Amino acid sequence: MNLIFSADANWGLGKDNQLLFRASPDMRHFKAKTLGGVVIMGRKTLESLPGGKPLPGRVNIVLTRNPESLEGSLQQSLEAGLHLWVCRDLDELSLCLGRLDLPSEKVWVIGGAEIYRLLMPYCQEAWVTRFLAAAAADCFMADLDTDPDWRLAEEGEQQEWENLRFRFDLYRNERAKELPLV
Template identity: 35%
Template sequence: MLHMIAAVDKARGIGKDNQLLCHLSADLKHFKNLTMGHTIIMGRKTFESLPGLLPGRPHWVLTGQRDYEETHPGITVFHDMDDMVRAVRTGEEYFIIGGASLYTEFMGRADSLYLTEIDAELPADTFFPPLDRTRWQEVARDAHEADERNAYPFSFVHYLRK
């Protein structure tokens, strides 16, 4: 199954200056719990924005840079979307974690979306693609208030393709 996972603000913002819009402690834990043990798929810029390899998850990186090297164990580099899609194995779960161009490319292929919907509009220069509500069904929502570890109210929302 292909899942997309992202934290989005009210305007669908997902990042600014190749960083997350904000750090919500609960969202980071949620991300870890969902993705642990599964392959995470990302673009090169998203990979380079990480603090390092995320333990317990194979990393697939898509880049158009032909000379991009596999510089870490656990990283599989793809230079072509079709090659990446062909490598996906039936019965396994994969999480697309960004950036914006990968979300756009996979929107028509994803089986589910795990969105942390932040109840704020934050300065952003990168956005999640529009969500066509006629193609997605909300199956779970878990709302949270702001607190000392989470600066904004947010909801964990799971959507399945109709």
């Protein structure tokens, strides 16, 4: 299982339940990595997606402590042929992942801040789009440069898109735990 996220210079992730930057190279990168796999997200991130709908071409697993609140989304997803699974805790998530039985590199944790915090100990890699500018964020990722479990494995070349400078970096978790499969 891997993390994928974009962060600003201060590891900011978002503001007002939206991304800080919407850069097409980052969107293409995210799509190329996750298409055909499983994406795990928190209920707030689901709400932040266009139309509040799950992502097509992927199995979407949404974590919420109140699954009843997503009954409408489940019904709409079914009608639209989108794959939405809802889990209320880590045990249910383990159960879902066990049933899907996909290789770990096809399972992506896609946010937001709460869910990254919850699942990062179980992730082997973090694919980070690192924007070099600082934005006014209201939620943050842990600083992987100072986290003793994580190390920068590959620093991407600096790129530019519409005056925004960014890199695609890869971090590895040297003490990744197994998510216990129920």
